Amino acid sequence: MKTVMNYKNQLPVNTWNHLNVNQSTLELTLPKTLLPVTPFTQTPIPDQLYLKGEELYEFKMQSSSFYGKNAKELIDFMNQTANATLSVHTKPGEIISSPIHLGYNIDETNPYLLDETNILTEEDSEITILLDYQSTSDVAGVHGSITNIYAKKNSRIHLIQVQLLNDQSLHFNQIVGYVDEGASIDVTQIELGANKNFVGSEVILGSDSSSYENQTIYLGTGKQEIDMNYLAKHLGKHSKSKMIAKGSLDDESRKIFRATIDFKRGCSYATGEELEETLLLSPNIKNKSVPLILCEEDNVSGAHAANIGNLKESQMFYLMSRGLTEEESKQLLIRSRFESIYSHIPNELLKEKIESYISDKLTPSMISNKSEI
Secondary structure (H helix, E strand, O other): EEEEEEEEEOOOOOOOOOHHHHHHEEEEEEEEEOOOOOEEEEEEOOHHEEHHHHHHHHHHHHHHHOOOHHHHOOOOOHHHOOOOOEEEEEEOOEEEOOOOEEEEEEEOOOOOEEEEEEEEEEEOEEEEEEEEEEOOOOOEEEEEEEEEEOOOOOOEEEEEEEEEEOOOOEEEEEEEEEEEOOOOOEEEEEOOOOEEEEEEEEEEEEOOOOEEEEEEEEOOOOOOOOEEEEEEEEOOOEEEEEEEEEEEEEOOOOOEEEEEEEEOOOOOEEEEEEEEEEEEEEOOEEEEEEEEEEEOOOOOOOEEEEEEOOOOHHHHHHHOOOOHHHHHHHHHHHHHHHHHOOOOOHHHHHHHHHHHHHHHHHHHHHHHHHOOO
């Protein structure tokens, strides 16, 4: 028996589709029954943080009703098939100072990982969740992740996701979030691995003075495909959103980055910002960007910017004149673009793994492309 999912990474409204950017479709076939997967590393979690019974059910039902078709379909699919789940609920005013770290391995024993994380913070509380995905073998694994987030009044949620899968894996990752009055959701996504990579988020700034920020880094090498779709939907007055993506593309990799700021009627004085920085290292890559601002309200401020280009010869000359090799200079420039995002991860060992992963991915492709850059 097989379970089949057809997931579309689709823009909220269609644009001129000559470049085929409105949507990408992921068709996925999985065994009907998946083995349960447990984390390889886990910060002790107080018992009172787990959502149980009706409370968990009501939260899932509520989160399912907030979002668009894509998110709803994925929530329903993961509710039925997930083989790793975590649900966290803070008390009012509770500050969880130590990050909750959960790591998952994909290997021969567990080649399929579908994990669902539910995070609900009560008023004036704060929590940090670190989700870490790695491959410990060369198996062509499948990883799917959905994270449901609900930040109640004046609460703070910090979500960090680190994806370091091998280059044979398929990966899809969706975040759906709702931000209440004065609350904030801050997301850091390190999307470096997998052969096919579908990621995105749909966050609703539902009340006044709510805020959402997403910072993502990606690295395309070989024939890697990276498909991203981010949406910030403003409903509240004085709400703020910022979506930042920094990446590098090499060899024959392909990337689509969609970022939508949607100002709904009634969200006066809301502000939204999109920023993309992409470094192109090969003439054979394909890079597509779709910055989109939708507006139903007059008194709002939306901005988008893109910085897409090659390594500067002046920077290379400066570094090489200081004794670095060409390869070392390129790695330094690329890692410096990423470091501003991953340096804030509250786990030194994981930061070292990220740096090592970047170096391992860049080294063979740089050697092969020296004559082309």
